[in-house]
Amino acid sequence: MEGAATPETGRRTRAALAEIPTRLDRLRVTPLQPVTNIRELSPALPPSYLSPAPSPDELCIQQRGRKRLPSTWSPDIELKRNSSFHSTVRTPTKNTPGRISPPKLGVTLRSTPRKRLMLGESERIPFTPDKIDFSDLSTPQKFKITSPIKGSPPVKRLRLDKQVEEFKGPLDVALKGLSPTQLVNMIKKITHKHPEIEQEIRGEMPAPDLTPLEEKLSYLKSNIFKSLPTSRLTSKTDSPAFSRASTHLAAFKKCLIEQGKTLVESQHWESAIKYVFLAWSYVRATPVWDNQPHNMQRKQCFKALTTFCMTSLKKGALSKDKLIDIQDKLQGMVADSEEIQSCIKLIQGRLQDFL
Incomplete structure (x- = not known):
């Protein structure tokens, strides 16, 4: 049997182990040698596989090379290279907080396009208020910046002050289209030319019509009640309402105060007092809320009406009978607002003067 030990030969190794040195020769590593031409060792490979052609972008990059920055920068060298991009305006250099150096004369630094457009060839203007000399009459002219772009031509205004043609329709129809200011100016112009007409106008002037004012207050009061909840299970005077x-x-x-101011400013004192009684009833009809701070607007309305009544009593020359009638009406308004007591005291003082 192969591989067995015999007394003549002594101990022998197996045949399989005998082949190991032969295999080891094949595993020996030879030192690397520089390859001059790979194609000689592998002639079957195509040339494009061994040395692919570079792309056009790579060729441009190789020809251009890496961008290098100059190690030092000098204004004089930069000015000689590209003098067209420099401005003639001298710009001071930035100073560090701990180092202050005056700008060198004869050195022209670069400036931004915005500065070149704003300054141009004119003198540089200090834009800080402490450096502007307003005593100089030519200072406003220095701030005028001329732009190379021509502006659009001014729009021609229409002449609205031409003489209006005479209205040939009915006079009452024409007056309806005028505003209150136009009517007042027209009447003042006529009375200035014809003073004798003023007395006739005063005699024919009626008292202000309070019907439109009452209609507006009624409409706004109805809006308040329409906004309240309609369900029987919910309260109409709580915070959600x-x-x-x-x-x-x-x-x-707002409407109540504006209407009262108009009557007081027009000095129709009797009509102003009538408006106070009229508007007081509408304010009294507004809801009284459960939360007291919510009733502030109601109190403000009463206070405004009291002020209108007090002003009318002070400036209006009312007769004794009218004062007594007004006092009786004011007595029923004390329960709504105690501030109306001041008007009652004023009337009592006026009545004593008639005695």
């Missing part, structure tokens, strides 16, 4: 009606309450108060 007030939040729904707050906008309408503000509109009602």
